[in-house]
Amino acid sequence: MTVEWELSGFGDEIDADPRVQAAVMRALGASYIEVRSAWGTNIVDLGEEQLAELKGILDEAGLKASAIASPIGKVDVELPVEHEVERLGRALRAAEVLGSPYIRIFSFYYEGRAAEDVRDAVIERMTALARRAEGTGVTLVHENEKDIFGDIPSRVADIVETVNSPALKLAWDPANFVQVGVKPFTEGYELLRPHVVYLQVKDALFATGQVVPAGEGDGEVLRTVEALRDSGYTGFASLEPHLAYAYETGGFSGPYAFGVAARAFAKVLDAAGVASI
Template structure:
């Protein structure tokens, strides 16, 4: 079963407007990255209490904590980052959403990522170990500039760590942006994909576009995933107006374009969704 979710901070900083727009498109889940322009890991306890109450009153849930864990340099200290990770796990439990989106650390520009493979694997193994102890699933997203930017390196992480608590959040646009052939990525990683980020990319214009308008082959990949018993979220992360390292923005109107494109792709393939 496909369930649609979204990075609602791409709509607005205001959590009420986020929910209003999502509700207008029949979407009832959020990948929680920020509200009020503040990252999920930096909000106060009171803000979290208020947001959880708002979600419950409006009938919304979270698909995952859209954390920035792993978005530091591989040469940065890890101990303090583990404290941030512990907070992310606390929040996953607080919101009853035992899934956390993570990354695999930025590589020094110009250096061969192989130099930092061992340290990357050590860190990823520790994250997976801690998550397993608390019944939390980590969703490893591929992204430009980090160790896991290409499919072979994402697969290397997943096979080396080899833990049920670590799986893949497949981001087609991020693969296209680094020149990773989508077919190769999908074939090698399909069995490990438990989360799908709906973001497409046009390499000619170097811009993110609605699903199906770029080279990410999103309609075909989702159809193939469902044909192979995919049961998870398709998370709208359109980046149609702004696409930066730690933030993307689409706005209420363009978000509508993104939502309609995804639903059109699902409807066109006869895929049921909620």
């Protein structure tokens, strides 16, 4: 039987206009889109009218939201617990309107301090976020972003296993692991696979940290895709190319480079015998 994964992608890496985002995703054959911002406004800051308009645009294009790519947890760990719990409420509202099953989150910056010194504060905050999401039907997926507490496999595992909530799982980002000196598949896959429910697609080079199309860097993307295939993974694969530039809350590629990224990943999937739908 053919293994099939749902193709998605970060729409605002294509254009600020959600109509352009939707058109390009449909042209690539995708039925899903990951929503981080629209009209230049982050998803957690969109008002009710904007969310309704965005839902209409996606419906018209025949697209569904695979995830809300929120910035929750991309703040200093010293901020009060309630700060991000309140913002998560807005992300949950966006997920409700757009029908998204996932919300991406992070595990806090801690510049100038040792990881072990902020561990308890991180766990407290991640637990509060998970508890807020429990019962909503939405799953939070932690992304292994560089420079946050959960940037290396051991600390990612610590978070998800200590919080131990059905509402908190993992998104796998190979490029981010590379950028903190981790060989993603070799050093992280076996430890984290039981908790991985979402795949973000980008690759990077160890030598420079530069983000490159999937399969062209050191992110062991093909090995990971093959292992996910063999483990029965049938979830989303979401393109987040970052091929033009990256910034604190995201990145940008533009329509052409986004297409380059999509074609590169299609080659990886083809080599692994996985179809994207």
